[in-house]
Every structure is written in C-alpha cells, then in structure tokens.
Amino acid sequence: MDGNGRWAQRRGLKRTEGHAAGEEALVDTAYGALSMGIEVLTVYAFSTENWRRPVDEVRFLMNFNESLLKRRQHELHADGVRIVFSGRRDRRVPRRVLANMEEAEALTARNKVMTLNMAFNYGGRAEIVDAVRRLVDEGVPASKIDERSIRSRLYHPEIPDPDLVIRPSGEHRISNFLLWEMAYSELVFTDVLWPDFRREHLFEAVEEFQQRERRFGGLDK
Ligand code: FPP
Numbered sequence: 001m002d003g004n005g006r007w008a009q010r011r012g013l014k015r016t017e018g019h020a021a022g023e024e025a026l027v028d029t030a031y032g033a034l035s036m037g038i039e040v041l042t043v044y045a046f047s048t049e050n051w052r053r054p055v056d057e058v059r060f061l062m063n064f065n066e067s068l069l070k071r072r073q074h075e076l077h078a079d080g081v082r083i084v085f086s087g088r089r090d091r092r093v094p095r096r097v098l099a100n101m102e103e104a105e106a107l108t109a110r111n112k113v114m115t116l117n118m119a120f121n122y123g124g125r126a127e128i129v130d131a132v133r134r135l136v137d138e139g140v141p142a143s144k145i146d147e148r149s150i151r152s153r154l155y156h157p158e159i160p161d162p163d164l165v166i167r168p169s170g171e172h173r174i175s176n177f178l179l180w181e182m183a184y185s186e187l188v189f190t191d192v193l194w195p196d197f198r199r200e201h202l203f204e205a206v207e208e209f210q211q212r213e214r215r216f217g218g219l220d221k
Helices: 004-010 014-037 055-078 095-107 122-135 147-151 198-210
Strands: 042-048 083-085 112-123 164-169 186-189
Touching: 004 042, 014 042, 014 055, 014 112, 042 095, 055 083, 055 095, 055 112, 083 095, 112 122, 122 147, 147 186, 164 198, 186 198
Parallel strands: 042 112, 083 112, 164 186
Antiparallel strands: none
C-alpha cells in the first residue's frame, strides 16, 4: 500500500494523513476482491524496515492498525472474511496491538469467503529466516531440507502463492514483499498512489493478469 506519503505531501498534509486516507482504499479493494470471488488478498501494511521511520509515524501506524481493526473487524467478519497477520510478532509491536491482532484472528478464524492477510512487521527475508530457524529448532537434518519443508514453515503455509502482485505508486520494486511466495507471480505496476486506489484499479490489474500467459518455467502448450 505504497504512496501514502506522496499523496499527503501533494496536498500539503502530514504523511500520517496519507496513511489514514489509505484506509478507504484498503476497504474498497477488499470488498472489490470479495465481489469477484478472490480467495486471498494480502496487503503490505508495515515492513520490518519501516521501523526506521520517525518515531511519530511508527507510533501512528501501530495505533492505526489497532483502531482500523477495532472499527472494521465486525463488518468484515459479518461478510465472511478471515483476518490473519503475517510477520514477526516481536517485542517491538506493542502488546496491546498484538492482543488486538490475535482478537481479530480469533473472531474471524472460521470464516471461509475470503482471507485478508495483513503483512505487518513483515519482511520477505525475515520470513525465510524464521522458517529456517524453525527447521533448525525442530532438528530437521540438512538432507531433509527442501522447498516443501521450507514452504510449510512460512507464516501461513495454507495460503497459496499469489497469482498476481500489484505495486502501486509508480515504483518498480519488490521491496522485500513475499519473496518466497512470488517466485512465479504475475506483476502489475500502476502509478496510482495507494490512497487513490479503488476496486476499479484491482479489476484493471486482474484484466491485465488474464492476458498473461503463465508457463511456470515450462514451454508453451
Ligand atoms: C507506504 O507508503 C505505506 C505504509 C508504510 C503503510 C501502509 C498502511 C496503510 C495504507 C493503512 C493500513 C495500515 C495499517 C497499519 C493497518 P509510504 O509512506 O512509503 O508513501 P511514500 O512512498 O509516498 O512516502
């Protein structure tokens, strides 16, 4: 969900007001995904690198995560959305925020219509490191380490690899998102800044995805 800061700056607003404006984009995109039968929507809400931002902005994003959940979880729950979080639940995340995340996960755990996966305190490299640490902790011998054993120790192994990854805000980078999972994802880049992103932009990206030919390393049929 990139471009919030620039969106705010162009309007003479504070960066945090850009994040706040991103909420509408998130909710509209989630309902757009739901309306088209998408089973999993993963959004990058806070990266392991975002701790480097000014203290006030980090504090805002922590509190915002909590207040957004409090305000939206019941409506999402009523519509059959399962909310999960991917990322490190380390001591940098305030205990209150963690408790809130766990509450939303527990409330929505049995929902089946769509999974909204919030990548929060998430880094793609950190996720791979954490999976390898688990293998070592479990005493798995080197000869038994393969793609399947790593894959099954990612934060949410039940979630399939994404078919489509959309990067807004005109940047052409992966920025440490879903490194393992996006090995064969189709990438769509758009100049739209996140606060302006709406379901129509998602639909356009899906249309572009539908034109792509996926070979997964094989040859044309
Ligand atoms: C990147 O924009 C955006 C973020 C670091 C946070 C995205 C979060 C939301 C849209 C709201 C939902 C948030 C939570 C915590 C649930 P940027 O600040 O890098 O924008 P810039 O590239 O224009 O500076």
